[in-house]
Amino acid sequence: MELQESLVEYGYRRIIITITAVLCALLEIVDTTIVNVALNDMRGNLGGTLSEVSWVITAYAIGNVIIVPMTSWLSQQFGRRNYFAASIIIFTVASFLCGNANNIWELVFFRLIQGFGGGALLVTAQTLITESYPPEKRGIAQAIYGLGVIVGPTLGPPLGGYIVDNYSWPYIFYINIPLGIIAAMLTLQFVRSPKYSEKKSSSEIDWWGIIFLAAAVGSLQYVLEKGQEEDWFNDEIITILSITTVFSFFFFIWRELTYKNPIVNLRVLKNGNLRVGTILSFILGFGLYGSTFIIPLYTQATLGWTATQSGMLMVPAAIVTAMMMPIVGQLLQRGVKQQYLVAIGMVFFFIYSYWGYLVLTPDTGSDAFFNMLIVRGIGLGLLFVPITTLALSTLKGREIGEGAAFTGMMRQLGGSFGVAVITTFIARQNMFHRNDLVSKLDVNNPIVQQRVEGLQHSFMAKGLSSDVALKSGYKILDFTVSKQAQVMSYMDVFLYLGILFLICVPFVLWTKSGKTKVDTSAVH
Known part of the structure; x- marks a missing residue:
């Protein structure tokens, strides 16, 4: 020690x-x-x-x-x-x-x-x-x-x-x-x-471990990033790489558990806290990168903001998170259990997501996002530090670096999974909501007819002929339907993201705590 x-x-x-x-x-x-x-x-x-x-x-x-x-x-x-x-x-x-x-x-x-x-x-x-x-x-x-x-x-x-x-x-x-x-x-x-140890000779380097690992995570990352764009398993490359991922992971795990100098020490995952921390890091990555990805996308694609405007929207919440960090660090030092903080953080994340579900419209103003993003900032502050300390709390010496590598990788993969799942989900829900809305638009419905006639007259007032104005009216109606379908897809994302975090709360409370207090005496 x-x-x-x-x-x-x-x-x-x-x-x-x-x-x-x-x-x-x-x-x-x-x-x-x-x-x-x-x-x-x-x-x-x-x-x-x-x-x-x-x-x-x-x-x-x-x-x-x-x-x-x-x-x-x-x-x-x-x-x-x-x-x-x-x-x-x-x-x-x-x-x-x-x-x-x-x-x-x-x-x-x-x-x-x-x-x-x-x-x-x-x-x-x-x-x-x-x-x-x-x-x-x-x-x-x-x-x-x-x-x-x-x-x-x-x-x-x-x-x-x-x-x-x-x-x-x-x-x-x-x-x-x-x-x-x-x-x-x-x-x-x-x-x-x-x-930690003397250098190993190059003959003992785990080349197969490196190859299997690179093939597994490299293929997985490609599949996640490009899946939706290439229409998932209808694309030959995606299918081949998905199979590569499965087999490479299988051989990688087998290799690392049997080789005497593995490149990744999987045995460190015997530590219960690290296992829980690794899973929580994945969920954190999913929520953190998923929501960082979705809000600029929504504000730019649906509301027509500039990159700088949508970027600035996220800044106050980031400042709140930064202010939360030292407070959470102090709470942990005073012996507050990590699981309680993580559970509260997840509840905050649920509130933020549900709030997002409630405020999204085709023309939400930046004020509507402000408080909801502040709640997200508090939630992230409560999640990050306790998850990391919980994961690394009972590791010593060399294991700390190995544990940090697992939580880091899972946070990254969680983010990639988050972005991939969210893009696919938005595309599917968009089709679903659009078809649903179109099926409810009956051309013989007097309200629909009134709307189209109103649009036609406003275009005719701008000097368009009657038939061109009618076409333009239908185009505007179609655009409105598309936009509404888009907004409903984003609402679904917020709702399900919130539910995901809420479901995790009881599991977090069941985990054993890292002994932040007791450990100090043990180490000395």
């Missing part, structure tokens, strides 16, 4: 390590969402189709998800400080290359490399912060780390919108370069590597 103590930092060193880790987590996460608002400009500049340019997001996510589970093992191979610094440098160089890309596929390739660098930043930053604080201050440590993770996705769109509106899209990548250089220098100067 001395090893754990020796990595605990005090004074200015701890402050610098914390700042470096949060900066890296922020860099990584802001880059996940900052591109969303710039896709149109990239498409215009680099001459790609919409589905080609969406690969800019997909490639990054695939790089992330492949590298995250391997981070703990790679840290042990190369030493944590070297590996962390190398990841920052890869991320920074890839950012420069992304900004300089000449065509869409060059950009996609550099985004994949950037994802490899970035995935490591997230998990290693979490391990660094966890180990730099003594166990009794872990709640505070996770709160500080959580600031980066929760605020990051929200900062992306407004920052991206501002840069795209005032400069040009390559600057969303160039902005990483000075920050990356500072972070790399601080890492080399202040971060220490734990001495």
